[in-house]
């Protein structure tokens with residue numbers, strides 16, 4: 001499903017929204033009075049265009065255009081989704097909503113990126129507030145799937161349903177926050193951790209870098225895959241959460257944290273934190289840091305995807321949505337994807353081991369196409385690869401788009417031979433070829449045997465069609 005999105009405020013977050021919508025095939029209209037907005041969004045888009053397609057094995061939809069207009073009325077006209085991401089000031093947001101509501105379609109979902117305001121605060125005094133929800137994203141919006149979806153008292157239930165459908169359609173995970181509170185759910189945590197970190201720096205206990213290390217070498221890794229409660233359940237040993245609570249519950253009354261205490265926010269604190277942060281990371285531009293962050297997030301999400309865990313499962317499901325059935329062309333296009341960053345090696349190009357994976361993915365697609373699909377395998381039949389001969393013809397780099405054309409060069413009885421050509425999307429140059437010989441096997445005896453009739457017929461049909469045209 002695609003449509004038209006209006007982005008009101010195209011800064012860090014609005015830019016991320018614009019990139020996600022456009023890369024998922026939506027037409028995007030942006031309103032931002034900042035004369036630099038177009039340049040800044042182009043920079044965010046360049047990073048997003050590199051990172052997001054690396055998550056998926058299926059091809060992304062054709063990219064939608066991002067256009068800039070000079071009024072809110074022009075931006076929201078005909079939009080299916082309006083996303084407000086202006087600075088976190090209630091007076092400004094309220095003024096913007098009056099303008100949005102009077103020009104947007106009564107069918108459009110109107111989402112706010114606000115980190116802290118409640119949706120009912122944004123709905124104050126509007127003639128029709130029934131389409132307004134908080135849709136609070138996480139930076140970078142084009143990679144992180146979580147959206148805190150918070151309806152206000154005046155939000156129509158249909159608007160929430162439509163919001164969920166659209167957000168899921170662009171690869172996000174809408175977490176329906178059932179009760180509206182300041183700062184929703186996730187920002188409550190972030191504020192608590194942030195406050196504690198500010199104290200630790202202010203009190204001279206730790207530097208900004210030491211605090212970052214305390215997170216990234218330890219509990220930050222745990223949180224990405226199991227969150228808080230499952231992690232602590234395990235920490236209770238075999239007795240689980242009950243023992244964990246009994247052991248650590250008393251600590252809640254000890255003076256371990258200063259969580260509810262707020263450090264005085266003044267120039268000294270800003271100088272201290274910003275100075276240490278400059279020392280830690282000031283030698284790198286924000287765009288460089290963004291690319292490093294994005295590459296790491298892609299690698300983490302890929303690892304979780306391989307394990308069908310946490311946010312990786314979501315990427316896997318979205319992949320299935322993006323992937324359509326194979327056409328009947330000759331040759332068959334069995335793979336169309338982008339080289340993920342974690343596939344490259346010390347030479348800065350795709351590692352030779354990954355070519356094996358590409359051609360294995362191609363043959364799995366072909367197997368599904370001829371009816372040797374998951375159900376066929378679960379019933380005890382499959383193909384095993386007996387031999388491959390891969391030729392590496394040109395370098396393949398991270399973020400490059402490529403596709404694989406597959407021909408059946410032999411399909412007789414238990415023998416199946418495939419010829420794969422991996423080609424660069426940009427110019428059609430052949431990057432690698434693979435001659436692959438497979439044998440049909442019984443998964444019970446682990447020995448070769450003829451395929452079931454429908455698979456044998458499909459393979460023979462393809463062999464005849466491909467042979468006739470090769």
Ligand SMILES: NC(=O)C1=CN([C@@H]2O[C@H](COP(=O)(O)OP(=O)(O)OC[C@H]3O[C@@H](n4cnc5c(N)ncnc54)[C@H](O)[C@@H]3O)[C@@H](O)[C@H]2O)C=CC1
Pocket residue numbers: 008009010011012013014031032033034037084085086087088096113114115116136137138139
């Ligand atoms: N930066 C972050 O980490 C996150 C921010 N948010 C929320 O997103 C919203 C935007 O924050 P950022 O993108 O960080 O701020 P930002 O300062 O990067 O961007 C705000 C943009 O709004 C534009 N703007 C100002 N007045 C405007 C108007 N009248 N009409 C249209 N555009 C206008 C500015 O020119 C600027 O480009 C806030 O509500 C914030 O709480 C949500 C999640 C994370």
Ligand SMILES: C[N+](C)(C)CC(=O)CC(=O)[O-]
Pocket residue numbers: 114115137138139187190
């Ligand atoms: C600092 N912040 C409150 C603006 C953070 C967020 O809203 C979410 C995020 O991306 O961390």
